[in-house]
Amino acid sequence: MDTIPRIALMTAFEPEWNQLIHRVERQEHHRFKGLSCVTGVLEGREVVLSMSGMSMVNAAMTTQGLLDRFTVTHLIFTGIAGGLDPLLRVGDVVAPARWAQSLEIIMGRQVAEGFAKPDWLTWAPDMPAFGMMLPNTVIVGTGAHPAKPRVWFEVDPFMLEVAQGLEDIVLSAQTPDGRSLDHVPAFVxxxxxxxxxAFIDNADYRDYVFEAFEARVADMESAAAAHIAYANDIPFIAFRSLSDLAGAEHEANEMNVFMSLAAENSMRVVCRFLKALP
Structure with missing residues (x-):
């Protein structure tokens, strides 16, 4: 096991990874079964970087693999996301205070009034359904706390406070091929x-998740990493930049158009965060 205290930085796929990896100094490459990672120094901090692969199981597997093999002091997930909050725009970077697994659900039985969960399933939250899809909790504990149902995984309050103190971050409004946004991206x-x-590209479901969870962004990995960080008592935060609006665009989904811009903006915030983190 690597005994050097390190900040773990995770991305899901290449466009996000490529924004970070060339900035890492003194790189050493490691491979453990299905886990590939790089140790080194970024913004003066000892780090370990890993690309989890897309979606929840990959993210959970990679997170636990990092924690088992490295001395991780903090965990950061960075990358792109779909925007749910109508006030957010493409290129904005968001650091949410909490994360939920929105498709941890019960497929409800059809009854006269609509759809219902089994009577014995008493731990489901009181939240609106999307058709037959009724939100459910996950049951998880830590070494110090017994397992119990929960919807939300809170990010580390101190890391969130550091993020709130970041100022004057210049975010990109132009893609590598020269397309420009009609606004200046913000950090929220x-x-x-x-x-x-699920990759969300449906306006109705987007509206539902925004209303039911009051969620600002949706991705395919951060809540899984937050789940594993919680179970291991590791401080966690995620920075996600909007590459698309999760189905609310006037025409086609724009992820491929703004993916590189969003990944760059998330990277810029992460680098500033590393400088500011005591």
């Missing part, structure tokens, strides 16, 4: 985020 701290194994 607080609120909620959700993750699931």
């Amino acid at each position: 701290v607080g609120g909620a985020g959700v993750s699931s194994s």
Whole structure:
């Protein structure tokens, strides 16, 4: 096991990874079964970087693999996301205060009044359904706390406070191929985020998740990493930049258009955060 205290930085796939990896000094590459990672120094901090692969199981597997093999002091997930909050725009970077697994659900039985969960399933939260899809909790504990049902995984309050103190971050408004946004992207701290194994490109479901979870962004990994961080008592935060609006665009989904811009903006915030973290 690597005994050097390190900050773990995770991304899901290459466009996010490529924004960080060339900035890491003194790189050493490691491979453990399905886990590939790089140790080194970023912004003066000892770090370990890993690309989890997309979606929840990959993110959970990679997170636990990092924690088992390295002395991780803090965990940061960085990358792109779909925007749910109508006040957010492409290129904005969000650091939510809490994360939920939005497709941890019960497929309800159809009854006269609509759809219902089994009577014996008493731990489901009192939240609105999306058709037959009724939100459910996950049951998890830590070494110090017994397992119990929960919807939300809170980010580390001190890390969130550091993020709130970041000022004058210049975010990109132009893609590598020269396309420009019609606004200046902003960095926003607080609120909620959700993750699931589904890529959201549906305006109705987007509206539902925004209303039911009051979530600002949706991705496919952060809540899984937050779940594992909670179970291991590791401080966690995620920074996500909007590459698209999760189905609310006037025409086609724009993720491929603004993916690189969003990944760059998330990287810029993460680098500033590393400088500011005591």
